[in-house]
Amino acid sequence: MPTVSGPSLEEFIDLYGKLYKQTDQILSLHVSSHLSNAVETARMARRLFMGRCRIEVIDSFSTTVGLGYLAQAAAVAAQRGHDLDDCIRLIRGLVPHIYVFFLVKHLPYLEREGRISPAQSLLGTMLDIMPLLQIEEGEIIPLEKVRNGQQGVDKLVDYVSEFGQLQRATILQQGFPAETTALLERLEAVYPGQEFNVLSCNPSLAVRLGPEALGVVVLEAVS
Helix, strand or coil: CCCCCCCCHHHHHHHHHHHHCCCCEEEEEECCCCCCCHHHHHHHHHHHHCCCCEEEEEECCCCHHHHHHHHHHHHHHHHCCCCHHHHHHHHHHHHHHEEEEEECCCHHHHHHCCCCCHHHHHHHHHCCCEEEEEEECCEEEEEEEECCHHHHHHHHHHHHHCCCCEEEEEEEECCCCCHHHHHHHHHHHHCCCCCCEEEECCHHHHHHHCCCCEEEEEEECCC
């Protein structure tokens, strides 16, 4: 099975060094510290620039598109003239409103991540059990189990339907699962006029969830 690793300390030092030549303030936003060592490594690199450049390292408590939503929001705020502290407050205010749900079909990947035991992986594979997961406070946690992809789509729609309004929403897939179209059509029926992008999982998430994973990332509308 493939694996991934976070950026090295040297890579962060090199990046901060290049940015330091252009600015004295850096907002460094990263994938959840429960899923990667990037936050810890970034904070180690930051120490080398203390007194010369203000570097704020932020844990997104999310990953993939959820992290992207935060980065885009911060970039737009900066372009509109908001200072670093404003951008930090904005991100921290949005973090609790980002939700990530996934249906996983291949259990050995969860076994490797320590999410389930070898016995659970073997038994679940034999019985065609598919777990539904959520990223909550930066950690992958189990929600419930289903026996086929259609039931998984039903549950994903149920989870998303709990939100009154969506600011942004994206369907994530790995390996173009057959249920992607069904999920998209169901969500469009629940939220007429809402745009649902369909994207592939990034490598760091794909190696954790395995092929044919299907998920939804939601940014809840914030008043």
